[in-house]
Amino acid sequence: MLLVLVLALVLAAAPPDLSAVGIVMSARVEARAAVLQSGGRTRVVGVGDTAFGGRVAAIESDHVALDFDSGRVRLRLVAGSGAAPATAAAVSSPGADESPTPARAMERREVERRLGEESGRILAETTLVPAMDAGRVAGFTITRMPDSTVLTDAGLRAGDVLTEVNGVPIDSLATLIGLWPRLQTESAVRAVVLRNGQPVSLSVTLR
Numbered sequence: 355m356l357l358v359l360v361l362a363l364v365l366a367a368a369p370p371d372l373s374a375v376g377i378v379m380s381a382r383v384e385a386r387a388a389v390l391q392s393g394g395r396t397r398v399v400g401v402g403d404t405a406f407g408g409r410v411a412a413i414e415s416d417h418v419a420l421d422f423d424s425g426r427v428r429l430r431l432v433a434g435s436g437a438a439p440a441t442a443a444a445v446s447s448p449g450a451d452e453s454p455t456p457a458r459a460m461e462r463r464e465v466e467r468r469l470g471e472e473s474g475r476i477l478a479e480t481t482l483v484p485a486m487d488a489g490r491v492a493g494f495t496i497t498r499m500p501d502s503t504v505l506t507d508a509g510l511r512a513g514d515v516l517t518e519v520n521g522v523p524i525d526s527l528a529t530l531i532g533l534w535p536r537l538q539t540e541s542a543v544r545a546v547v548l549r550n551g552q553p554v555s556l557s558v559t560l561r
Contacts, residue, residue, distance in 0.1 A: 369393060369406055374418040374429040376477040378527060386413040387531040389477060390429070394470040398534040457557040458508060465560060468504040475500055482527075485515045485548075493517035493524050493548070508543070509556040515548040 376389035
């Protein structure tokens with residue numbers, strides 16, 4: 355994984371299959387994020403980040419601009435892959451079992467492959483709504499998510515309120531997205547969700 359990243363950083367031109375499959379907009383430029391794909395790999399980036407050999411110069415509602423040694427490349431958002439806007443929705447009640455979920459083990463290569471295949475569907479069919487506590491964001495409620503993806507296999511359910519990942523409180527969308535680069539090198543991902551008002555621990559070990 356590290357070798358692939360190092361090789362990508364020294365490429366002088368944009369990979370031919372590089373695409374933008376998701377964009378998160380904000381009035382603050384520094385809070386914007388984009389989901390890029392190339393060679394079966396997925397990266398979540400912000401303005402100024404380096405990915406796939408280029409530096410992210412701009413993130414707009416319909417495209418992402420990256421600077422490569424060969425010049426600037428504008429990636430149009432792939433049609434139908436953008437994330438749905440956050441809106442409140444009726445949520446079916448999860449199961450009544452709030453006992454700790456057994457730790458799962460997944461192959462890192464398999465997770466990366468599935469993310470590459472499923473990220474478009476996940477972005478298009480998942481809706482997150484901020485969960486507020488005393489006027490502050492205390493996590494994000496997953497009001498809608500597709501079945502049979504790497505996320506559901508990791509133990510997440512529609513209706514869960516994601517409050518913590520690997521010890522980091524999820525107090526903003528920027529915090530959640532910013533965890534992505536760190537999680538790519540972790541050997542385990544641990545999340546805490548509120549399910550029917552009760553905390554549930556989810557753990558996935560990456561082999």
